[in-house]
Amino acid sequence: MSAAPGPEARAPAESTYCADHPERETQLSCNRCGKLICASCARKTPVGYRCPQCVRKQQSKFETARWYDYLVAAGISLLLSGLAGALLARLGWFVIFLAPTAGGVISEIIRRAVGRRRGRYLSYVAIGGMLLAGVFNLSLWGLIYLALAASTVHARLRSISI
Ligand SMILES: [Zn+2]
Ligand SMILES: [Zn+2]
Known part of the structure; x- marks a missing residue:
């Protein structure tokens, strides 16, 4: 053995x-x-x-956004959300259905405009732009638009906000 x-x-x-x-x-x-x-x-x-x-x-979790990406994100959200909010607030309760769509379109435009680069504060800057635009559109439906659109933008931009 x-x-x-x-x-x-x-x-x-x-x-x-x-x-x-x-x-x-x-x-x-x-x-x-x-x-x-x-x-x-x-x-x-x-x-x-x-x-x-x-x-x-x-x-892949590193910050890749350039400083001007923040300006671009703020500018786009200020302008587009200002326009969308002013239009949609006139439609009354339709805003409940249209605001998330507007938020989705705004976040997609921002994502492309910043070349899909990632930045820690990109979604906050975008929401800041929306809030600023919302100041000029103070009404019940305007505020409901803002809440729905901003939460959509926050969720959609999470992928580029690290
Ligand atoms: Zn080896
Ligand atoms: Zn390992």
Whole structure:
């Protein structure tokens, strides 16, 4: 009877190989997802070694908006929301159906105008523009328009507001 090591005896050793390069042995692992990474896969970050996937995921959350994107977002929402609010407030209760649509159109125009760049405060700036325009349109339906359209814009712009 020979006591040759079975495959189960070797199993723990296999788990010290890089997840993307099965032939490379490594002691490093990503400190975010725990995946094993070899020296060429590891990315040194201020918080330790990470795998390329986690680094990429992190980078997509970075601010990419330029300063003028905020001006563009504020200007568009001020102008368009001012117009939409003034028009829709005259329609009475129809505003309940049309305000979210107007908010959707306004956010789509803003998204395109800023080249889909991301900014931490873009949705707040857009809502600020809408509120400013709303000051000139103070009426019951004007306020209802503002509440519905602004919440739509906030929800739609969340994807570019990090
Ligand atoms: Zn990772
Ligand atoms: Zn590797």
